[in-house]
Amino acid sequence: MTEQHETTFTAHLDLTWTASIRPGLLDAHPDQLPELLGSRGRSLRRLPIIDEQVDARYGDQIRALLARYRIDHPDPLVIPGGEAAKTPATTDRIHRHMETWGVPRFDEPLLVWGGGVAHDVAGYAAATYRRGVPYVAFATTLVGAIDAMFALKVAVNAGYKNRLGAYHPPVAAYTDPAFFATLHPDQILDGTGEIFKVSVALDADLFPLLEEHGPRAVAEHFQSPDPETLAILHRSVAAMARELTGNPYEHDPRRASYAGHSISPAMEPEISHGAAVVLDLLVTTMIAWRRGAVSPSYRDRIVALARSLGLPLWHSVLEQPGPLLDALADSARHRGGRQLVPAPHREPGRVRYLDGIDAAELGRALDDLHAAVSRH
Template sequence: MTTSTTPTTPATSAAANTSATPAAAPADHGLFTTGEPVSSWTVTTALPVSYQVRFTPHLLDPADPALARAGGPAGRRLVVVEARVHELYGDRIHRYFLARRVAYELCVLPAHERVKDMESVFRVAEQMDRFGISRRGEPVIAMGGGVLMDVVGLACSLYRRSTPFVRVPTTLIGLVDAGVGAKTGVNFGRHKNRLGTYHPATATLLDPAFLATLDHRHLSNGMAEILKVALIKDRRLFELLDAHGPDLVAERFQGPTAGTEVLTRAVHGMLEELQPNLWEHRLERSMDYGHSFSPTVEMRALPELLHGEAVCLDMALTTVLAARRALLDLEQRERVLALMRRLRLPVFHPLMEPDTLGDALTDTVRHRDGRQRLPLPVGIGDGCFVDDLTPAELAAAAADLEELSCAPR
């Protein structure tokens, strides 16, 4: 971190408005300038951020040192594992660290939206404390889906104000979305991810082999976040999903289809948008597509909807909104909705009604600093932002979507 501090002296003349750094004198340690006491400072800091996201096949192969060395030299590791992942991979995780001669301890944690809260964060912090984790040299390893990684990431950001961690996403939505950014967060009240920090993992290791044990619903759930990238910025990715998406779900990304290109384009597209705006100082974010109405709908529907399913409902609605504004034609609208169905994703839900959607938009406006900044698709593979969506237009689009969802196909 580089830091500069410029003391400002009280204004006694016009010349006093000129900023200057006073020379340090042995007696006053730089606190006084020409006899005037310094009473105001401006502190400017720059914190360079660098983290690695990489595909690492065969991650649990004891011959591969990547997991043991991620985030620092091999040493002790606290590994926080989602309960279901431990059922499926616990023995392999044990064998891996034993073979690599790494002292480790496993913390098995239930992780889903209903326990995505501060109590889960405290459980991780207690394990970190009990383990006696060092300040910088023993990164925590988080193995699981997006909820698990968010919980561990928030705990690490709070513990000693900054403890490094490594993400190992084991779900599709974690691999292409939750695992690659800087944000952590948990739910608060009826609000999704209302408490959180910016604390990127030191490294994210992506191994598509974990998808082999994922059920088809959770694969479809992750496909929604891939479709988000395709619709708002990557026409080629949309064409790949249209041609191969259902097969990729059926074969769990383990077959000969175009899974590698789909995954790499999705991750690249996410990082391309996140990197120049990692702390979200600019609130027009294309990756907010599908996340304007979905947080409210998802939380009110719990436990019925998965995150990606709620995101798809949002994208279906905004696709219809865009078509009503002639930002895409009816043929493109139908093609988008048809692909959602083929990916086994919902395009309508009873909560997509004016009161809920109005509440969702109101909350989104607060979240985006008083403006809608609503991403809408322009054709397939491009997008724009609007600030003038009205309740009447929103209600009409929801009615259109309901009608389209009921129409014979």
């Protein structure tokens, strides 16, 4: 009998990255923020990647910023935005430019300007090139600032949403509320949907702050420097960061930040990510209410807050439960075989993980939501 030997290896990977809200970002100077575009110690070569809409509006300022920092760079790679561009083909295009420019594994981070899609495709390109190169993210949309710029996960769509992905956070992430001033109102609502999710699932103090000051902040595109508007942004980012760092690789599939992300993938071909998150969360609120996890008064507060923020309360995509059930089944496959749907629980900032949602229960929740939004 041949003697067998077995060795067990255990290794730990430490991750450190920063996320900053910095007014006046495009006017920054290396004397004040020397590390804004990555460490200046070993190389000033960088490959800039810019969303095409961002380039049209801020391209000259970005190029001036690169010049002030004496960055050695090729012409920025301008990529399309939107979910249709979140594909392996876009990542392949980025890889070709990385190869042409000669991006090394260390010391020359990609510089990525854009919303969530830009960060996903460029982050995935960074993760899969030379087994991982660094990048710095600059979020120019509200949803990018709240949900994407500091995320560990990056992904592209391949037959299904986010089917190919990796854990590869930026070394640093920045945003400036001034970017939000020129966003279309629909883009503001898209990001507000993520803030709404955070208030329900992660931060008990954010919920009443939104009830009192959210409608004004949304109407002003978060441009006011008052403490309440800044607190809404800071609390949203901080709550998401706490959630991510506590379970970075999702070894525990129970994750409160998955609130609004169980049936929403089925909606996103028709509506935006933020809108889908809101509708998903409203549906699960109705399920939680029927199961006794949410009181009628808190249920109504959740719906009222969504309404006051101008968020969608209903869409025709909810009239076809089949795709929603398919999305729920796929979410369960992603979560170790259980649905583990994060739903509101008793009060703001708390969730309960639901299992066993079937077609009948989902249908009843859809009826309940339709009735609730029709009453007002």
